[in-house]
Amino acid sequence: MAIRRDALAARREALGFTQETLAQALGVELSTTGRWERGTLTPQPWRRPDLAKLLKVSLDELDILLNPPQTMAAGRSSATRREVMVDAALLAGLIASEHMLGTHSEEPLRQQATLVSASAGVTDLHRKYQAARYGDVARRLPEVNAAVDALVAGGPARQRREALGLQCSVAIVAAKLATKAGDGEAGWAAAERAREAAESAEDTFGLAAAAYQRACALLRAGDSENAEQIAVSAAAGLRGQDPQSATWRGALTLISSVIAARRNDFAAARERLDHADELARWLGADDNIGWTAFGPTNVLIHRTSVAVALNDPRGTLATAEQLDITALPVGLNGRQAQFHLDSAWAHAQLVEDPQAVIHLLETERVAPELVRANPNARSLIEDLLARERRRDVPALRGLALRTGVAA
Known part of the structure; x- marks a missing residue:
């Protein structure tokens, strides 16, 4: 049975590659990189040096990413996908450190493994945010942020630039979360932290991401x-x-x-x-x-x-x-929810309440946390309730109760 290479996918994403851009850089078909990550195809030996170079890992580390132990990747049926990713990434980091350092001392190995697992942690935050799982992001963010800050402050000098890139990326998540919650000031502060980290890392696209979040925060604050x-x-x-x-x-x-x-x-x-x-x-x-x-x-x-x-x-x-x-x-629940929310608003403006409620129910289905927290969604539900015709929109009352708009 094929074993998914989730840590390989996490490493790719942490470095800003999509399956398509990695395929382009290697000169292979898009389907090839997807099959590598699903475990249905393994890179040929002559491809591996170029793949390792792009992923910034050694050949030993790449070998572990391509061959995750079955006890990690398949045997632990109760493990979450994130846990499997982190386990495989940690083991890859250990092997790479032993290869480079020629030693089994615990401290260097711990530092190297932490850098790789921190990448998986930051990737996990971004995925959860895009899936509109904002509560999970808020709970996990302090832990990941502390780990990344520790890497920047005390990690190996040769890895400082990558650690700064992670610091920028985790600050971007914090900025998104604060702005989504309506706190433009906190969103700005997090976006500024992202900008400072990107400047230190000389990361052009990190600066672009920070600029985007600074603009969002200012827009939320009314500027x-x-x-x-x-x-x-x-x-x-x-x-x-x-x-x-x-x-x-x-x-x-x-x-x-x-x-x-x-x-x-x-x-x-x-x-x-x-x-x-x-x-x-x-x-x-x-x-x-x-x-x-x-x-x-x-x-x-x-x-x-x-x-x-x-x-x-x-x-x-x-x-x-x-x-x-x-x-x-797949996984862009927040974007899907925005489409349904905009459509619901338009139907409500045209007094097409049944269609508006259908789109609100779709918003709730794909992103329940968003529809509960979004002030525009709540305001729209209140407006619909004010002219409620239960025979025409029987689902509206239940939606209002679930989102706390009606008692």
Whole structure:
């Protein structure tokens, strides 16, 4: 039976590669990298030096990532996917340290293993956030943050840049979580920590991610002018002709389009959406580089959000009809929920309450924590309750009770 190589996938994601971009760098088919991670195909020996170089591991470490012990990967049926990932990553780190250091001293081995497992921990936070499991992220964040900070402060000097990259990435999660909770000030502070770590690591895309979160935090705090300036300036600074540059330019352009719409500048919003669409089409697929979920489907989701900001319910629904929400990568529950929430708003504005409730129920299904915490969702449910016709929308009352809108 094939054994999934979850630690191999975690290592790839921690370094900012998607399966597609890793395949491109190696000159192999996209399906090949996916089969490597599912355990149905093993890289040929002549591929392994290049793969190890891209993943920044030794050949010994790569061998463990490709051949996880069955007691870890398959024999522990009660283990979570994250536990399997961390176990395999820890063992890979131990072997790599012994190979490089020629010693079995416990302290160097512990440090090397901690760096690899911390990467898996940060990856796990991002996945949970995108799955709209905000409570899990909040509980896990302090532990992962402390581990990463310890690596930056006391880890091996040769690994400092990678540790700083992790520090930037975990601060991005903290910024997202704070902004999502409505705390723009805390979101800004976390985004600033991300920026400082990215500057120390000389990480161009970490700086782009920090700029995006700084803009989001300012927007949440009501400072749309400075938010727009940061997003536009950061996008203009990314001139590379590669998937990561295009992705971050696109993501920053999308947030700036929403900001333009909120100040009722339809022309600027449309121009930016069109530019983001060009970048997404150049990429050619819905992807998740840098945890952005940027791609053609995400551009359409932002078109619906721009129509909402412009108070255009018919435009919102016209765009929504073009969307195949299933085209998004698996696990992007938050993005799916935003699509359903925007659609629910549009139907409510047109007094199409049954359709609005259907979309709210879909929002609850894919992201129950979001619909309970999102002030726009709660406000929408309150508005629908104010004109409730139980015969037409029998599910509305139960939804209101579950989300705490009705007692």
